Amino acid sequence: MQEENNAAGQLLQKFKGVVPQQNGNWGAQIYANHQRIWLGTFKSEREAAMAYDSASIKLRSGDSHRNFPWNDQTVQEHQFQSHYSTETMLSMIRDGTYPSRFATFLSTRQTQQGGVPKHVTLKGDCKEQLCCTQLFQKELTPSDVGKLNRLVIPKKHAVTYFPNVSDGGAESHEENVSGDVEVAFYDRLMRLWKFRYCYWKSSQSYVFTRGWNRFVKDKKLKAKDTIAFFMCEPVDCRKGGEGEAFGLIDVIYNSDDEDTKDENTVKDLNAEKGLKLFGVLIK
Structure with missing residues (x-):
């Protein structure tokens, strides 16, 4: 027994x-x-x-x-x-x-959407493939790349894909902020970007604050450029593997801007283990 x-x-x-x-x-x-x-x-x-x-x-x-x-x-x-x-x-x-x-x-x-998620062949030491699914994208406004140093996340996407901060979340010392957490994403060059994600009660907005200005400057973002958020996972995961999923942030530059070079539009990604998805470590 x-x-x-x-x-x-x-x-x-x-x-x-x-x-x-x-x-x-x-x-x-x-x-x-x-x-x-x-x-x-x-x-x-x-x-x-x-x-x-x-x-x-x-x-x-x-x-x-x-x-x-x-x-x-x-x-x-x-x-x-x-x-x-x-x-x-x-x-x-x-x-x-x-x-x-x-x-x-x-x-x-x-x-x-007229298609299926893309399988992206990796370069470098890792030769596996990624299956990346776009969660959402947003065209940047002048205020998103201006002196306010913040990115507004549309509510319908914020409540679907990001941690809940509108009803308290983590404690914040700022009167106007309901809660805040740190979220982390990799770009296509596998550089890690961390952002402070919070809810502004005065404007009832979900925003990225700390870390966003550095991202804007590094990527040379302008109004009408588009940022896209993805969930990426090794293709073999669907065959029972132990691959690690992670969040990816990407930039789609406005085609009307001739000064923007295509240096960031390669589709080859390098992956590594033990990544964070929206601030949560996945092992």
């Missing part, structure tokens, strides 16, 4: 939120808001583990534990779930319709 209990314990530790059942199926559950939420019964352990990951997006913070690394598809679950209430999302997971509805969502987005 003790050996059976130990074996069950090992199974429970393999994937968080997964419960083996006597009939050979697998249950999934998640703890949120001080209560246990049952997610349903599944035919495979992997399906149950994926159900936990999907539920954790809606019910927990973005830095919560995941059974599987982010990839070019799961990173889009944030936006998919934003169209549904928590109860509706849980109902889809329980009745088994979540995967098909999410697949339809991905197919629709691919048609609208």
Whole structure:
């Protein structure tokens, strides 16, 4: 009996939120808001583990534990779930319709965007490929590159992809700031850029402050240039590998500006392990 209990314990530790059942199926559950939420019964352990990951997006913070690394598809679950209430999302997971509805969502987005995430061949010591999915992009305004030394992040993207700072977040000593955290991104040259990300109560804006001015000067950014944020992960991750996902910030220069050279538009990236995604270390 003790050996059976130990074996069950090992199974429970393999994937968080997964419960083996006597009939050979697998249950999934998640703890949120001080209560246990049952997610349903599944035919495979992997399906149950994926159900936990999907539920954790809606019910927990973005830095919560995941059974599987982010990839070019799961990173889009944030936006998919934003169209549904928590109860509706849980109902889809329980009745088994979540995967098909999410697949339809991905197919629709691919048609609208006219393509799929790019596989980028790496140069340097690492010869693997990256699968980079664009999260969002923004055309810079004069104030984004001016003396205010701040970048405004559109609310719909801030609440989807960045840590929650609007309802308190980390403590801040500034009266106008609700909360602030440090977020980190690599550029295509694999240089690390750290920004102070916070919420300004007076203007109800999500902004990058400290670190942004240095980025503007280094990249020689001007109004009407565009910055884009990506989630990048080694392609082999989707084959069961242990690759590390990381955040990437890129620049798309305004084509009307003839003085801007293309030195930063190469598409070859160097990757390294132990990177941070939005300020969270992924190992």
